[in-house]
Amino acid sequence: MASAAIEQYSPAERLRHARNAIGRKLAALVVDWPKYAGSFADDPRRFVELETHAFVDYIAGYIATGDENYRHLYIGEKAKQLHDPTVDVQEHERRVAHLLSGERRAFREALDGDAAAQGRIDDLFDVVAHALTARASAEVRVLFVGDCLYLDVISFLTAPALADGVRLRPTFVTSHDAVDVRTALGRLADEPFDIVCYSPLNYALPSDYSVLQRTPGLLHLPTRLDHADAAVEQALRTFDALADLFDRPILVHQPVPLIRHQESMKERVRGRLLLPMLRRVTRQFNAALTQRVAERTARGQVFHLLDEQAIVGEHGLWAAGRYLYRSDLQHPAVFGALLAPYYRDVLTVAGRLLGRKLVACDPGDTLRDHPGRQATLLRLKQRGIILAARAEDGSPWPMAERGLAPEDFASHQPDVERIAGHLNLKLKSFVILDGREAGERFPTALTLDPADPRNWRLLDLWADLLPARPGADRTDFYRQRDERQRFITAEAEMDATQRDRLYAQLRLLLTIREAGPEDAERAATLINRTNQFNMAGSRVTRRWIEERIGRGNVRVLIGEAADRFGPMGTIGVLLVERTEGGLCLPVFVLSCRAFGFGMERALLEEARRLAGPGQALTGAFRPTEHNQPCHPVYPKAGFVEVEGGWRLESATAKAIEVAPWLTIDRRVRPFEA
Structure with missing residues (x-):
């Protein structure tokens, strides 16, 4: 570039003038990736316009204004571009290094002769490289259900989340067809997400809500009312599907009637005409959502309502709906940038706090x-x-x-x-x-x-x-445990008879009963949080437990304990399944606060009592890093080792000995003959 051009144009203007040339260089860096090879081969010019022009615009915007939103957008879009679950870690790292090196070079070449501007490009790409390659202390797997609002939010979120040590692993369900959304949710129901986020009425989801944001048919009120009611119904049905399918915390937006725009007078008039019906829909949905969340929360599910009005705040709906940038593929609005700090907090809690005790x-x-x-x-x-x-x-x-x-x-x-x-x-x-x-x-x-x-x-x-x-x-549990331990401090110096007499004074009561639907959340939590006494290292979902409660060939047994110092709460979960070969125990966990009192043998004996004549009892077992305390239980109860666990042949032949100091309250139905 001649020195006259350097003097005539600012660095940002030079980048915009070189937009096509830089875009072609950026495209050349990714055209051999399978996800892009076909679309580039079909129409190289269109590919550059759709996939790479926005990157040039973001860099030019950042250089011109210093607004970090442009940097966030660049990093977020780059993370989406690099996302490819079909490649391994080594190939991903190679792609990142190759891509950022080539892009840095392309922008520097466009600013040839301006050392200061090239220095700003280097500083910028140092930040970009750190954001895309820094090692995070936590990964958060998030299911985003909504339209392109979430694509906007991710663009502003990637780098700030990494500053908290959290790397986002997103899955998007963004169809505008509510039926397609629920079909996709069914396919994802068993995925191990950390949190689920649902934006029900933003931009163009569901399709009936999208219709209400268009001016054609504005004067035909009956049709618009039909679309309004359908939008609320479809959004609520999707909420119900999420609540039924996922037992992770679910964050749900309480929407505001946001309309995206480019600040033209025509759009302002259009917004004023559309707003009353959009307000009606969001009010109706929010009232129904609040009631549904209250009902589900009472059953032990976890929901968090995100009040979009509080996010919009003093900015107002019009300002929040303004496009920061618009092209065919990238069209983030101010609202996405406003939401990002809130979602940053959500990711930090999901990645760094949930699971701590x-x-x-x-x-x-x-x-x-x-x-x-x-x-x-x-x-x-x-x-x-x-x-x-x-x-x-x-x-x-x-x-x-x-x-x-x-x-x-x-x-x-x-x-x-x-x-x-x-x-x-x-x-x-x-x-x-x-x-x-x-x-x-x-x-x-x-x-x-x-x-x-x-x-x-x-x-x-x-x-x-x-x-x-x-x-x-659980504070009382620990206080009672301390009192219990003080009571039995002399146990190590006692013989068996003395220990039996001491434990008898504890007045230990173990209630063994069948789980009901209200127990599913607690049972799943105990299984998933138990490491030391977890026979098979089991990890389950609430839905998995719910599907087995009440099933004719399954008994989900709950153990609840108490003694003279108070209740210990739910201390064990044992799943018994009847099969053609006998009874199987796929899940067996015991809380550490029940160690040493023989309650595991009492639960095992209850499972044995469910066996029919000649049936065997097989317990699944998988050694883990932490479950040494439960290793001797099956062999000491007379089981023999088999592939995948331990087996007690002819389980009805002999009872499993239960500690004499335990009082057992049995509330378990036998299997039907």
Whole structure:
């Protein structure tokens, strides 16, 4: 490029002038990829217009304005371009390196002679390369159900999520046909998503809602009312399908009547004409959605409602609907950029917080004079998260009246290591509220600075994404366990007769009953969170359990225990299936709080009692890294090892001995002859 051109045009203008030339170079970098080879061969010119011009426009926009939204769009679209589940890790890394090196070179060549502008390109591509190659501490598998709104959001989300150590693995269902959407959901029902996100009435989903955003037929009210009712019905049917098929947390938008536009006067007039009917549809849908969510939540499912009006806020509907960029394939609006920070928080919670079990903090430094923080921790406690105080038991308590009390904390220890030892929990299950060096000392734990308001927003969202179920608060379990352990501290020095007498004083009661539909969520959670006593390393879904409850040839057995110190809650799940070859036990788990009392043998004996004459009882078994405590159970009960597990021939011949200190309350129906 001649020096006169350098003086005449800004760097951004030079990139726009060279748009076709740069676009052809970018296209040449991907034309050998199977996902693009066919469309390039059919029409190379059209391919460049559709697939690569937007990248030039994003870089030019960023160079001209410094607006990081353009950088986010470039990174997000590049991540989508690179997404190909058919290639392995090595090939993916090769493609990333080849693509970014070639693109950096193409933009530098277009700015030949302008060293400062080339330096900005290098700085930009350093950020892009880091965003696309940085190793994340967590991957989050998300199912996005909605139209191209989610494609917009992902563009603004990829790089910020990586800053939190989270890499997004998205799956999209974006058909505008509601029936096609539900068909696709059925095919994905068994995929291991971490969270499901549903945007019911955005842009053009379902198709009846899309019709309401067009001016033809505007004056024919009966037809428009029919489309409005159909849009609400289809959106609600899709919600029901999601709730029936997936037992992961489901985030659902409460939509606003957003119309995308390019700020023309004609579009403004059109928007004013369309808005009343769109408002009617979104109000009707939101009212029905609120009722449905309340009904489902009462059954133990987890939903989180995203209030789009709160996201739009002071920007207003018109500003939120403005296109930031528009082409045939890329057309992000301001609304996508507004949603991205919220989704960033959701991904961080899904990837870094869900699955953890405990919050440890210094009550004085963290909670004094902060009733809002105390309320957040109390919500977490009520939903099953254990609270631990980094303080000596009995030390002065700094909480305000009606705030958290000492008894709300399951452990009071001077340091994190002693909390872990006291509660028998691994540090990888900890969230530590500490603004100092704890992150370096405990790398497997998640350390959050309590002085950062965002971290309390994340903790609140964590509570929202946990199920609200009766008995979730486990603080009493740990307190009772401590009392129980103090009661039996002398056990190691006792003979069998003395131990039997001691355990008899505990007044242990084990209730073994069949699971009902209301038990499915708790049973699946116990199975999925149990590692030490999990015979086959089982992992299941709530839906998988629900499908077996009440089935004629299956018994889902629930074990519930109590003693003189109080209830232990649900301590075991055992699945018994009747087959032509006898009875099979594909799932058998026991909570660690029930270890040592012989309850596993009582559950096994209950399964044996279901066998018919001459039938064998076969327990599935798979050794894992953590399930050593359950290895001896089957052989000590008289089972012999077979391929894939352990087998008790002629199960009715002899009972499995049950500890004499256990009182058993049996509520299990026999199989029909």
